[in-house]
Amino acid sequence: MIRFSKAVNSLRSSEIRDLMGLATRPDIISFAGGMPGNELFPVEDIDEIYNNLELDLKRTAFQYGPTPGYPPLLESLKEYLNKKGMPVNNNKLMITTGSLQAINILAKVFIDPGDTVVTENPCFIGAISAFKSYQANLAGINLDEDGIDIQSLKAFLKKYKSVPPKFIYITPYFHNPAGTLYTEQRKKELILVLKEHGLLLVEDDAYGELYFDEDVRKRVMPMKALYENELTICYTGTFSKILGPGFRLGWMLVPPDIYQKAELVKQSMDACSPNFTQVLANEFLRSGRMEKYILKMREVYRKRKDITAAAIRKYFPPEVTWTEPQGGFYIWLKLPPRIDIMAVLKSSIEKGAVFVIGRTFDPEGRDNSHFRLAYSHTPEDKIEKGIQILGGCLNEALKSLK
Numbered sequence: 537m538i539r540f541s542k543a544v545n546s547l548r549s550s551e552i553r554d555l556m557g558l559a560t561r562p563d564i565i566s567f568a569g570g571m572p573g574n575e576l577f578p579v580e581d582i583d584e585i586y587n588n589l590e591l592d593l594k595r596t597a598f599q600y601g602p603t604p605g606y607p608p609l610l611e612s613l614k615e616y617l618n619k620k621g622m623p624v625n626n627n628k629l630m631i632t633t634g635s636l637q638a639i640n641i642l643a644k645v646f647i648d649p650g651d652t653v654v655t656e657n658p659c660f661i662g663a664i665s666a667f668k669s670y671q672a673n674l675a676g677i678n679l680d681e682d683g684i685d686i687q688s689l690k691a692f693l694k695k696y697k698s699v700p701p702k703f704i705y706i707t708p709y710f711h712n713p714a715g716t717l718y719t720e721q722r723k724k725e726l727i728l729v730l731k732e733h734g735l736l737l738v739e740d741d742a743y744g745e746l747y748f749d750e751d752v753r754k755r756v757m758p759m760k761a762l763y764e765n766e767l768t769i770c771y772t773g774t775f776s777k778i779l780g781p782g783f784r785l786g787w788m789l790v791p792p793d794i795y796q797k798a799e800l801v802k803q804s805m806d807a808c809s810p811n812f813t814q815v816l817a818n819e820f821l822r823s824g825r826m827e828k829y830i831l832k833m834r835e836v837y838r839k840r841k842d843i844t845a846a847a848i849r850k851y852f853p854p855e856v857t858w859t860e861p862q863g864g865f866y867i868w869l870k871l872p873p874r875i876d877i878m879a880v881l882k883s884s885i886e887k888g889a890v891f892v893i894g895r896t897f898d899p900e901g902r903d904n905s906h907f908r909l910a911y912s913h914t915p916e917d918k919i920e921k922g923i924q925i926l927g928g929c930l931n932e933a934l935k936s937l938k
């Protein structure tokens with residue numbers, strides 16, 4: 537008889553992953569996967585970079601590399617993060633295989649079976665799965681428009697004072713799935729609570745570069761940069777949303793003692809992240825292409841968000857509520873009571889549009905009143921049609937209640 541581990545038995549299959557299969561059907565208009573559009577990737581730049589590499593460097597790209605990362609990329613990334621105001625000198629930087637691996641490594645470094653981890657509710661599904669795979673108990677604290685709900689967090693930490701959580705994991709900048717951008721005030725309040733309880737912060741900054749307006753630029757300044765001296769913060773970032781997920785490159789910036797443990801864990805996971813893409817990413821960064829590419833992507837995603845938002849206003853019933861995001865990939869919508877979101881999803885798929893239901897992002901798997909639309913990879917000329925289909929299904933579902 538096959539006997540699976542308790543850890544793997546505690547994982548549920550991700551609805552996102554199941555839906556990804558549908559998202560690739562050519563006739564479906566997909567608002568499902570949180571990924572960049574294929575047509576946006578800087579293919580010509582990468583062609584040029586590879587073709588102009590010296591033979592020795594091409595060979596290096598094929599080889600294994602050091603566990604913490606390809607040294608020239610570590611240097612260029614350090615410079616890049618330093619320019620953003622990140623405390624790169626008091627911390628250590630490690631390249632990881634996507635930032636999901638950074639989250640996974642930190643989970644392994646800190647979690648013993650039965651430990652509690654605090655997350656936001658909703659929460660990035662990859663992080664939920666990573667924490668569960670180490671048999672953590674997840675405590676999801678509600679998010680509102682300004683960030684994590686401080687009163688609920690305080691109440692939770694007070695109630696469980698005798699068994700404090702190992703860490704708190706948050707995504708303060710254009711949250712996946714909620715699109716939320718934390719206010720300065722909320723960040724300050726959060727830091728006060730975390731300091732009082734001596735709680736470690738894992739700050740996931742997958743989307744912070746993708747703001748739509750210069751006036752929110754200040755608000756994407758990482759807590760790692762602002763509050764480095766007040767609290768232990770492990771910061772994670774990724775090339776996935778600003779270059780391409782296929783590179784499978786992310787990073788963590790953490791204090792040296794945590795870095796030491798993380799390096800040991802990474803050694804046992806994959807020895808090193810792909811040298812091939814590290815060489816290419818390094819040249820992309822070093823040549824100044826990254827800044828230009830991100831500028832272009834901010835415009836593209838802003839336009840996609842605008843088209844999606846206009847179509848939602850036109851086709852969705854007013855009972856469905858949502859907040860317009862100021863960056864990132866996602867719009868998070870709330871349904872009126874008693875709507876069966878699974879039924880809406882099914883009929884929407886039949887008619888040709890797919891999205892992700894809120895339950896996927898609930899650490900306790902209970903939410904029935906939200907859904908997520910990702911506009912990042914939907915071609916501009918298909919967005920309105922897709923939203924119209926979905927709006928039709930939502931209107932039908934509402935009518936059937938009356």
Ligand SMILES: Cc1ncc(COP(=O)(O)O)c(C=O)c1O
Pocket residue numbers: 570633634635636637660662707711712740742773774775776781785786
């Ligand atoms: C909030 C958040 N963090 C981390 C990741 C992980 O991305 P990657 O492993 O590709 O760097 C994602 C991907 O969707 C995400 O949405």
